[in-house]
Amino acid sequence: MPKIACPYENIIQIAASTNLVGKFTQSVRRIVQDVKDEGTASGQTKEEVIETNERLRAVRIRLDASYETAKRALVDLMMKYTDSKQVRNIFQRYNLLKVMIKDVIKLETQYWTLVDIPRQEKQETVPVFVLRACAIMEKTHKSGEGVKTSARLAEEAESKRERIDRLENLTTVQIETENTQMTNDLYRLLKKYTGLRNLIRDLKAHDDLIRNCFNVSI
Incomplete structure (x- = not known):
């Protein structure tokens, strides 16, 4: 069976070579943290x-x-x-x-x-x-x-x-x-x-x- 190329493979490889994955991961973590920071147990922002x-x-x-x-x-x-x-x-x-x-x-x-x-x-x-x-x-x-x-x-x-x-x-x-x-x-x-x-x-x-x-x- 011929290998089906993933349409995102090249993008991932390029991102990895330019450290974009690391930056993207940091951005995602920041977004998650921001979501957490929207409120606390006390209900305050x-x-x-x-x-x-x-x-x-x-x-x-x-x-x-x-x-x-x-x-x-x-x-x-x-x-x-x-x-x-x-x-x-x-x-x-x-x-x-x-x-x-x-x-x-x-x-x-x-x-x-x-x-x-x-x-x-x-x-x-x-x-x-x-x-x-x-x-x-x-x-x-x-x-x-x-x-x-x-x-x-x-x-x-x-x-x-x-x-x-x-x-x-x-x-x-x-x-x-x-x-x-x-x-x-x-x-x-x-x-x-x-x-x-x-x-x-x-x-x-x-x-x-x-x-x-x-x-x-x-």
Whole structure:
């Protein structure tokens, strides 16, 4: 029986000799990967997980600054309180306490109003709670944000492009893994942050009680 030539044989041979098969294989793999990247177990597309990554990153930076501000204020308060114990005169010591407490509770009106964290609902998962907290912080951040210079805006735009380029080179699954870690880290920071803010609120709420304890009228 005569051999029947395959109509694609010459094309395959030419492709093999010019390494087109390898390139074609890479292209097919890329297409398959792109199909996988159209969505994840969470139902998000690659664009959506990149957006989530950006949101988590921005809020983390903001929350880090807020947490450090609160922590410094409370540490400073404790140091001043320890020093005040050396003052024997109760009136002088009261005045010192009054000033140091007011320095801290000023944050409630001058700073903390820009960052209001909600309570976590009993049935609320960590990712849902974190994203809800992010949404609230994003809104308050915009209202309290100062005017930025053109140079600062250009610098931020360039930095964002670099971050997006890095994420674009990752798969959706890789970005989601990164987002999960960021979410867990942010959740822990939110809890610590809320604890410090509650301490400051307690100081404000008990300011009158502290005055009564010293039985001094202002």
